[in-house]
Amino acid sequence: MKITDVRARVYEWRGHTVQPQPHFCTNAVDVLRTSGDRMNSFRFHSWTVVEVETDEGLIGLGNVALAPSVAKQIVERYLAPLVIGHDPFDYEFLWQRMYRSTHAWGRKGVGMAAISAVDLAIWDLMGKAVNKPVFKLLGGRVKDKIRCYASKLYAGPIDEMQAEAQRYVDEGFDAMKMRFGYGPADGPAGMRENLKRVEAVREVIGYDRDLMLECYMGWDLDYARRMLPKLEQFEPRWLEEPVIADDIDGYAALSRMTSIPISGGEHEFTSYGFRQLLDKEAVAVIQYDTNRVGGITAARKINALAEVYGVPVIPHAGQMHNYHLTMSSLASPMAEYFPKHDVEVGNELFYYIFNGDPKAEGGWLDLDEDVPGLGLTLSDEHLDDFCIA
Numbered sequence: 434m435k436i437t438d439v440r441a442r443v444y445e446w447r448g449h450t451v452q453p454q455p456h457f458c459t460n461a462v463d464v465l466r467t468s469g470d471r472m473n474s475f476r477f478h479s480w481t482v483v484e485v486e487t488d489e490g491l492i493g494l495g496n497v498a499l500a501p502s503v504a505k506q507i508v509e510r511y512l513a514p515l516v517i518g519h520d521p522f523d524y525e526f527l528w529q530r531m532y533r534s535t536h537a538w539g540r541k542g543v544g545m546a547a548i549s550a551v552d553l554a555i556w557d558l559m560g561k562a563v564n565k566p567v568f569k570l571l572g573g574r575v576k577d578k579i580r581c582y583a584s585k586l587y588a589g590p591i592d593e594m595q596a597e598a599q600r601y602v603d604e605g606f607d608a609m610k611m612r613f614g615y616g617p618a619d620g621p622a623g624m625r626e627n628l629k630r631v632e633a634v635r636e637v638i639g640y641d642r643d644l645m646l647e648c649y650m651g652w653d654l655d656y657a658r659r660m661l662p663k664l665e666q667f668e669p670r671w672l673e674e675p676v677i678a679d680d681i682d683g684y685a686a687l688s689r690m691t692s693i694p695i696s697g698g699e700h701e702f703t704s705y706g707f708r709q710l711l712d713k714e715a716v717a718v719i720q721y722d723t724n725r726v727g728g729i730t731a732a733r734k735i736n737a738l739a740e741v742y743g744v745p746v747i748p749h750a751g752q753m754h755n756y757h758l759t760m761s762s763l764a765s766p767m768a769e770y771f772p773k774h775d776v777e778v779g780n781e782l783f784y785y786i787f788n789g790d791p792k793a794e795g796g797w798l799d800l801d802e803d804v805p806g807l808g809l810t811l812s813d814e815h816l817d818d819f820c821i822a
């Protein structure tokens with residue numbers, strides 16, 4: 434079988450979008466104290482879909498949400514010529530060829546995200562070619578079902594956050610993640626606002642459920658050092674991305690000073706990036722996203738590393754490209770799960786583009802043994818709300 438064509442299209446959302454509230458989520462831009470929507474560059478309101486076609490008429494689907502229009506250009510101009518004419522089952526060779534050919538600029542960030550999208554499509558193709566779900570090509574079913582944590586709870590009015598947390602409890606989730614809305618620029622009053630919301634959510638869910646705390650790179654080392662002792666009483670399952678992704682030594686310093694697991698990795702790339710995080714004992718939970726980190730070819734290597742280092746892998750975002758890694762690896766105990774709702778930040782846009790993502794039932798989800806490949810198809814339900822090009 435040979436790859437004959439590679440196509441990339443950007444799905445740009447033009448439909449109804451919920452406008453952000455002030456202080457709904459800290460992020461890396463906050464420390465600059467600029468005005469306006471500082472989360473703007475972290476929206477996922479466009480998504481690039483990659484299709485890889487073979488001479489046997491099979492089409493594999495990949496996706497990328499980081500800088501989608503740039504990723505499209507990278508796929509079309511640089512990556513497609515490297516894989517066309519080759520057998521998709523030579524996926525390690527093809528990954529190395531894409532990685533090494535673009536090494537000067539593509540080993541992290543949007544270059545690696547574009548490689549990830551092509552790699553996802555190749556794995557989708559391989560599954561379809563042998564009529565097996567991708568997880569069966571990775572090690573098979575190592576768990577009956579995948580435990581997942583509900584992930585939203587952006588910072589807002591306390592009563593609204595408590596009502597949302599209660600909804601997840603009522604739906605059977607025994608784990609959920611909330612976002613902090615305040616950081617260094619908001620001083621002691623902002624710290625109190627952060628702590629009030631953690632306490633309020635704990636009041637609703639109790640202590641027999643996991644509560645994860647998300648900073649999304651919006652704090653700094655000093656602020657995190659001061660917040661961690663105040664957070665320990667709430668027994669968080671982890672504190673996520675307290676500092677920017679390049680501050681690996683900052684992650685390691687925080688990990689040394691607290692009993693709270695520090696998590697990260699959704700902005701790290703390839704097994705080399707995660708070797709650094711592991712060797713420096715920077716994170717206690719790995720959270721790569723398979724549509725960024727280097728696709729399935731890279732993610733499976735990181736799962737192997739994580740297993741021997743004893744660090745759990747709980748990928749960013751859930752979504753099918755990550756669920757297959759979690760299902761097939763002992764190193765991955767659970768998955769993130771974005772509820773489907775009106776478009777806001779855009780993590781949820783995946784549901785508007787693709788069909789096939791499983792719905793969590795009672796806080797658990799399963800993958801279908803009889804659906805080959807990644808198990809995704811393109812949805813035609815919301816096409817009127819997208820500009821596709």
Ligand SMILES: O=C(O)[C@H](O)[C@H](O)[C@@H](O)CO
Nearest residue numbers: 584612649749750778780
């Ligand atoms: O961990 C996450 O889910 C990410 O950091 C979110 O995608 C991001 O939008 C911040 O909530």
Ligand SMILES: [Mg+2]
Nearest residue numbers: 647649673699
């Ligand atoms: Mg995160």
